[in-house]
Amino acid sequence: MTKYLVVILVIVLVVYLLRRSAAKRVEPPRERRKVEDMVRCRVCGVNLPRSEALLSRGRIYCCDEHRRADERD
Numbered sequence: 001m002t003k004y005l006v007v008i009l010v011i012v013l014v015v016y017l018l019r020r021s022a023a024k025r026v027e028p029p030r031e032r033r034k035v036e037d038m039v040r041c042r043v044c045g046v047n048l049p050r051s052e053a054l055l056s057r058g059r060i061y062c063c064d065e066h067r068r069a070d071e072r073d
C-alpha cells in the first residue's frame with residue numbers, strides 16, 4: 001500500500017514540476033518585449049512603445065502633431 005502512495009506522490013510531483021517549467025517558458029518573452037520596444041519622440045523626448053510611435057523618414061514621433069512640427073522646420 002505504501003508503495004502505491006509513493007508512486008502517486010512521484011507522479012504528482014513530476015506533473016507539478018512540468019507545469020511550472022512550462023509556465024516559466026511562456027512568460028519571459030512577454031516581459032522582454034515590453035522593455036525592449038521603447039522609443040523616444042524626436043520633438044518632445046517622451047518615451048513610448050514602438051507600436052504606438054509614428055515613423056516618418058526614419059524619425060520617431062509620439063503623435064502626428066510633432067511629426068508635422070519637425071517637418072516644418
Ligand SMILES: [Zn+2]
Binds near residue numbers: 041042043045061062
Ligand atoms: Zn512628441
